[in-house]
Amino acid sequence: MRRQFFYNRAMQPHPNGSVSASLQAVLQKALHENGGWLPFDQFMSLTLYAPGLGYYARDTQKFGYLPQSGSDFVTAPELSPFFGETLAVQVQQALQACGSTEVIEFGAGSGALALQLLTTLGDKVDRYSIIEVSATLRQRQQATLKPFADRVRWLDSWPEIIHGVVVGNEVLDAMPVQLLAFDGQLWSERGVVWHEEAWAWADRPSTQRPPMTLGAVPGTVTEIHPQAEAFITGLAARLVRGAAFFIDYGFPEAEYYHPQRSGGTLMCHRAHQADTNPLVDVGEKDITSHVNFTGIALAAQDAGLSVLGYTSQANFLLNCGLLDRLHHFEIQKLALAQKLITEHEMGELFKVIGLARGCDEGLMGDPIGFSHGDRSHTL
Numbered sequence: 001m002r003r004q005f006f007y008n009r010a011m012q013p014h015p016n017g018s019v020s021a022s023l024q025a026v027l028q029k030a031l032h033e034n035g036g037w038l039p040f041d042q043f044m045s046l047t048l049y050a051p052g053l054g055y056y057a058r059d060t061q062k063f064g065y066l067p068q069s070g071s072d073f074v075t076a077p078e079l080s081p082f083f084g085e086t087l088a089v090q091v092q093q094a095l096q097a098c099g100s101t102e103v104i105e106f107g108a109g110s111g112a113l114a115l116q117l118l119t120t121l122g123d124k125v126d127r128y129s130i131i132e133v134s135a136t137l138r139q140r141q142q143a144t145l146k147p148f149a150d151r152v153r154w155l156d157s158w159p160e161i162i163h164g165v166v167v168g169n170e171v172l173d174a175m176p177v178q179l180l181a182f183d184g185q186l187w188s189e190r191g192v193v194w195h196e197e198a199w200a201w202a203d204r205p206s207t208q209r210p211p212m213t214l215g216a217v218p219g220t221v222t223e224i225h226p227q228a229e230a231f232i233t234g235l236a237a238r239l240v241r242g243a244a245f246f247i248d249y250g251f252p253e254a255e256y257y258h259p260q261r262s263g264g265t266l267m268c269h270r271a272h273q274a275d276t277n278p279l280v281d282v283g284e285k286d287i288t289s290h291v292n293f294t295g296i297a298l299a300a301q302d303a304g305l306s307v308l309g310y311t312s313q314a315n316f317l318l319n320c321g322l323l324d325r326l327h328h329f330e331i332q333k334l335a336l337a338q339k340l341i342t343e344h345e346m347g348e349l350f351k352v353i354g355l356a357r358g359c360d361e362g363l364m365g366d367p368i369g370f371s372h373g374d375r376s377h378t379l
Contacts (some may be wrong), residue, residue, distance in 0.1 A: 023053040023283045037202055041227065044278065044287050048174065049133060055283055056174075061137040074272070075170050076247070076313075077112035078347060080337045082325055084116020087167070087245070090369040091125055093115060094165045094243040094356070097363030101126040107140040107171040108132055117167070118148045128152045129159070158238050166235065166244035172296065173248050173288045175231060177223040179264070180210055184218030192279065196303060197319045199279040211295065214378040215259035222257060222264040223289045232355075235301030235342030241358035245307075245369070247313060249349045250291030252378045257292075265290035265379040285363035293353055294379045298354045308354030309370025310362070310379055313340065314347030314367040 027046055031038045037319045058067050076083040091103060101124060106129045109113050110320045118128055128151050132138045138154055146165040163312075179190035181203050187201035189212075210222050235244060250256070268275050270285035291302070297307050311319075317340055326334055354367055370376075 006256060018113070020053055020283055021332045022254060023047070023050060026050050026053060026196065029084075029262060031192075036362070037191050037193055037204060038273055039180045039189060040143060043192050044176040047278070047283055048176070048287060050161060052135075054235060055135045057136065058283075059139075068317055075112075075152060076340055077116060077169065078110060078178045079346075080333070081112075081116050082333075082337045083317070083340055083349045084113045085120045086317045086322045087113075087247075088117050088120035089342065090245060090316075090367065091165050091167065092121060093368050094245075094363055095121075096251075097359040098163065098165070098242045098356075100164040100242060101187055103127075104129045104131065104162060104166045106160070106168045107130045107165065107174070108141050109137065109169070112169070114141065114152070114269055115144055115148075118145070118151065119234050120152065127274070129155055129164075131155045145174035149234065150379065160238060162235070162238045166239070167240055167242070168246045168248075168249055172225075172228045172231070172246055172291045173250070174286070175225070175228045177225055177227070177266070177289045177364050178208070178224055179266070180206065180208060180219065182213075182216045182220040187213075188222065199282065210257050211253055211259035211292070216257075217259055217262050218273060220259075220262040220264075222261070222267075223266060225289075225292055225295055228291065229276065229295050232296055232299040232305075233303045236300060236305045236355075236357070239305065239355075239357050243308065243356040243359060243363060245352060245354050246296070247350060248291045250351055252310075252375075253292055253294030254378070256290065256294070289323075291351075293351060296353060297376075297379045305352070305355045305357050306364065307376055307379070308356050308377045309374045310351065310353045311370055311373045312348050312375070313350035313352055314375035316352040317341055319369050319371045320374070 014059045030042060030046060033256055039160065041131065046054060048056050049250060051057055095101065103117060103125055105114055112136060114128060118125060128148065130141060130152065132141065132154055181188050187206060189206035189208060190201055190203050192199050194201040208224065266276060266289050267285050268278050268285045272280065293310060299306060322341065341347040352369060354370060
């Protein structure tokens with residue numbers, strides 16, 4: 001099997017003391033079982049989610065507004081409570097349209113979004129189900145949501161039947177991706193090897209291709225998202241009547257695979273700093289990639305869901321009445337809320353996609369969040 005090594009000594013990992021010896025052992029075992037070459041999606045999955053060892057499975061602070069808190073990044077619910085309060089307008093419309101009183105959140109993080117939705121929706125929600133793979137995050141959510149303990153339950157996987165409204169904020173971007181590399185003639189899958197006492201990139205031939213390859217330049221590295229698309233397919237198999245709203249950073253396919261985006265979108269976050277090398281400080285930082293929203297929409301449609309709309313976070317929140325909530329608040333809270341919608345902050349980078357099945361025309365024909373600025377035609 002042909003393998004090519006791409007190794008840059010200037011980007012060597014820190015000494016192994018910065019990586020959990022136990023996580024290192026898990027990765028080395030997986031590497032050995034796979035013949036000395038580990039596909040990146042498996043490496044990313046173990047690095048983030050290995051039980052008790054991966055980044056999201058350890059008891060460390062991850063979400064917060066400032067690095068002084070020990071956090072690595074901020075999400076919209078931590079930035080401003082107006083995020084969840086405004087999202088609740090769309091959730092309420094969807095609950096009424098599908099005749100349900102249950103909200104299901106996948107990957108609830110600190111629990112901040114759940115708290116905002118439960119507080120705003122009040123008695124319109126009888127049950128709030130959280131699907132959380134991290135035991136440590138589940139504990140933090142339980143503490144945050146103690147005032148609503150009688151309405152919240154935690155699940156290890158999707159319910160067999162879903163009749164309600166699903167929400168997911170920054171969930172799809174954290175799902176493991178496969179990496180593909182183009183040398184000017186052939187596409188290869190990029191994985192990792194253990195080389196000279198450090199993790200290094202290595203490519204092997206592959207029949208897989210990005211959805212769009214026209215104009216790809218030599219040296220292009222990009223991502224494909226089979227796990228995120230399978231996640232949507234799995235959701236669709238269970239959603240008998242209801243809606244789902246996913247908020248994440250990403251692009252339509254034509255932008256995602258544009259020749260000028262030749263380096264892909266893979267990023268790491270630690271202490272509110274970003275870098276592009278997931279082979280450094282393994283297990284100590286977040287690994288993420290942007291979402292190909294065209295792939296998400298197609299997976300949903302192929303599985304029988306309708307696309308309610310697709311737009312920027314700014315458009316979505318403004319449609320749901322964010323500005324009406326900003327009267328009579330001190331300037332600091334207003335400044336933080338503004339970050340949710342300003343173009344150079346979260347407003348344009350983050351997108352919202354809505355999916356549904358079996359709901360009445362009040363939602364299917366005129367979803368509030370997509371009433372102006374719907375970009376479904378770009379998918």
